[in-house]
Amino acid sequence: MPAIVVDHLAKHFSTVKALDDISFSVGKAELFGFIGPDGSGKTTLFRILTTLIVPDMGTATVNGLDVVKDYRKIRKDIGYMPGRFSLYADLSVEENLNFYATVFGTTVAENYELIRDIYSQIEPFKKRKAGKLSGGMKQKLALSCALIHKPSVLILDEPTTGVDAVSRLEFWEMLKRLKNNGITIVVATPYMDEASLCDRVALIQDGKLMAISTPSEVIKTYPWSLFSVKADDIFTLLNDLKSFPGVHTVFAFGQAAHVSFKERNMDEKLLSEYLLGKGHSGIKISPAEANIEDCFMELMIKT
Amino acid sequence: MKRFLGFVVKEFYHIFRDYRTLLILFGLPAIQLLLFGFVITNEIKDARIAILDQSKDEVTRRISEKVLSSGYFILDKNLTSYKEIEQVFRQGNIRLVLVFGPDFSKNLDKTGNARVQIIGDASDPNTANILVNYLQGILSNYLISLNAEKIPMQIVPEVRMMYNGQMKGVYMFVPGLMAMLLMLISALMTSLSITKEKELGTMELLLVSPLKPIQIIIGKVFPYVFLAFIDACIIIILGNTVFGVPVVGSVGLLLLESFLYICMALSLGILISTITSSQQIAMMLSLVALMLPTILLSGFIFPVENMPWILQVFCHIMPPKYFITIIKSIMLQGNGFRYIALETGIMAGFTLFFIFLSVKKFKIRLA
Structure with missing residues (x-):
């Protein structure tokens, strides 16, 4: 029982x-x-x-x-x-x-x-x-x-x-x-x-x-491809990421930004060049595992 | 039972660790009693007066001597003309002016009719009234002694004031203060201590515990029964030692009635705390809804009989009124239980009524 x-x-x-x-x-x-x-x-x-x-x-x-x-x-x-x-x-x-x-x-x-x-x-x-x-x-x-x-x-x-x-x-x-x-x-x-x-x-x-x-299980249900993006100026980074075509969500996560794409095969290079063009330095992009917070944010958007 | 005792012990910790509570509990009764006893008094001694003596003969001198040696009056100034009267009143330290008309003793001898005028300062009406009465008393006494042999018939009343021979104000204040302070401590303190638990959120945990509501309530008020009882004793003892207010009747009965009154006030405090959720509101309710009626409508300061009938109706639903009647009856008149059975019954009724209401109102849950 x-x-x-x-x-x-x-x-x-x-x-x-x-x-x-x-x-x-x-x-x-x-x-x-x-x-x-x-x-x-x-x-x-x-x-x-x-x-x-x-x-x-x-x-x-x-x-x-x-x-x-x-x-x-x-x-x-x-x-x-x-x-x-x-x-x-x-x-x-x-x-x-x-x-x-x-x-x-x-x-x-x-x-x-x-x-x-x-x-x-x-x-x-x-x-x-x-x-x-x-x-x-x-x-x-x-x-x-x-x-x-x-x-x-x-x-x-x-x-x-x-x-x-x-x-x-x-x-x-x-x-x-x-x-x-x-x-x-x-x-x-x-x-x-x-x-x-x-x-x-x-x-x-x-x-x-x-x-x-x-x-x-909650994490497994996360549907999108997720990247962790770092740059020296995190604040403008967040804004610039939001205007990148194909971006679904951008959230600050500690020292990095978590960016999700609905598209499965996202090209990291394209994003990197875009950010360089915006004048960012110290750019690091890596695929990220979704965590509970990402899932929660996703659920919040849905409702 | 062990749970309950643990709860009571906790309550005592709260009380003894908060020196402000302690100060209110034990400092207030003593200070209030001393204040009321010494400061607020209806007796007047050494009032300053001025005399305008227009005849300056033997009779007026003798009357003046009598007046000044009575203990009530002190001569501030001898006036020489009517004009000065207004002036000395304006200066403010003169309460009364005594004016003897011209040819006082001559008139008294010839026509049996001499003129004397008493002018009081009625900006303070009570004092003026009392002083004028004192002075009239002295004058008529003198007249009687003057005519002792001449008049064959006279009515001389022999006045005796029962139960308070010296007409001491304190006799009135001690019972009134007891009613007021016990109400303050019992109702205010308990309503505060219960609403405090609500405010701090500890009530949430107490409710979740297996303690029954009645255990929580009784545990909360129990220490105050005890402390208020000590206060009652302090007031009686101070009243007796400092002001000489006697306890003519049975001390045991007096304490029992006080105990009943304390229970009544506590149940009122519980009722207040069950219908309020913050200490501030509980405090306002206790002070405004309890203290003012206790002072004004209980016969403590103002006699109930002189009020408009609508207020008299209110007076009769004020529990302190009955308690004041009871303690006066025991302390001053020395009556036994037989004479105060009705009042006791009414107070017990109030207590049961308040307890019934608060148990009905007490929430076993939040909100």
């Missing part, structure tokens, strides 16, 4: 459709990612799954329990980390953890094994007030608090937003380990690079699911 089943779920706030007929399921011990821009409906979906709001239409179950009828039982089974830092800033690290442990009817000692990897990193600061922690440490504490009652399903709403790159990587390492412990994890993120770390990802925009697949 899947851990989460969502069937034709819809929710609107006054005139805004936050969720529009969404269906998917998440298997046991799966790391399931939701990728989408701000305001795409991720938080609304998560609040329905955590029984905090009621859907207008459709049903959702967590561990076979209905989110509307059996909300009390579900609340014991899930660990939730809201998008905003929601711990008590005036309590210390230790006090926050102890508080959530008692509220869920357990103790820190009882489930210490589960959180040891994460908590051990912030334990040296356990007397510090939670409000005075750095962004990465706050997230680790919030995760520890969400995990302290050994939930079978973990729901994380943008846990790495505002966290530095190294801490983000560490955080995802931890999620992998938790998943290996048999915990189902649903995580939302605005970072495309994190999507490839999930077992499956769902691309969501304007309350609609645009694709659900494994990251490699």
Whole structure:
């Protein structure tokens, strides 16, 4: 039985459709990612799954329990980390953890094994007030608090937003380990690079699911030929590329531009000469593998 | 139960770590009581007066002496003409002018009718009124002593002010302040502390936890029951030691009634927090909707009986009014429960009503 089943779920706030007929399921011990821009409906979906709001239409179950009828039982089974830092800033690290442990009817000692990897990193600061922690440490504490009652399903709403790159990587390492412990994890993120770390990802925009697949499958569906183009002046490069005949899309991607062509057999030389003619220097053109971000951008254009 | 206790412990951490909350909780009652007790007082001592004595005979001198030795008045200036009266009032430090007509004792002896004029500064009407009354009292006392043997029949009332023999203003302020401060601390503080969790987003996590709504609510207000109770004791003790306001009746009954009132105010605070989502609105509601009626419409400062009937109707739905009646009855008159059963019942009714409303209104979900 899947851990989460969502069937034709819809929710609107006054005139805004936050969720529009969404269906998917998440298997046991799966790391399931939701990728989408701000305001795409991720938080609304998560609040329905955590029984905090009621859907207008459709049903959702967590561990076979209905989110509307059996909300009390579900609340014991899930660990939730809201998008905003929601711990008590005036309590210390230790006090926050102890508080959530008692509220869920357990103790820190009882489930210490589960959180040891994460908590051990912030334990040296356990007397510090939670409000005075750095962004990465706050997230680790919030995760520890969400995990302290050994939930079978973990729901994380943008846990790495505002966290530095190294801490983000560490955080995802931890999620992998938790998943290996048999915990189902649903995580939302605005970072495309994190999507490839999930077992499956769902691309969501304007309350609609645009694709659900494994990251490699999503990439395979990319239809166009893609090139990575570099030049010294990246800003004019982007503009010049857009006016090159036959170009489908141009996106900045780190230090390079990703250019897609609907035509399969694109001649690199032609492009190179065109850019030289525009006065660019240090031109490097190479065929590129599509990544999740390219796929997402493509899906966004389609709709 | 362990969950609940953990929650209460957390609440105490919040309170004791925020020195501003602590200051409001324990500083405010003491400061308010001292302020009200010392500053706002209806008794007037050492009012400055001027005397215009146009006869300067033995009788007027004796009357002046009596007036000035009464303790209420100090002679600021002896005037010599009517023109000066307006002038001294304008200077502002004179409250009252006493004018003796010409040939005072002569007239008194011959016709039995001497003229004396009292001019008050009614830009402050209450003070003027009180001073004029004091002065009239002194004059008529003198007259009685003068005629003690001549008049065969006289009615001398023997006035006794029950329950507050010296007519001290503080006797009125202590019960009123108790009603006001307990309302402030209980309703304002709880509504703030609950809406704070909503604002910070921690309510989201509490809702997702297995805590029941009633546990969250009671856990939130429990510390304030305790703290407000301490405040009630502070007010009673300060009132007694500093201002000599007695507790004639049973202290136990007084504390029990205070406890009931605190519960009532807390349930009102919970109600406010369930219908608001930000600390600011909760604060405005508590201050405007609770504090002003508590001060103005409870009989604390202005007597209910003198208000227009529409306001009197409002007064009767103000819970503090009943509490003030109760504490006055216990503290000053020493009445037992029998005399305040009705008021107690009304307060208990309010409490149940507010709790019922807030439980109905409390959201088990967001929005």
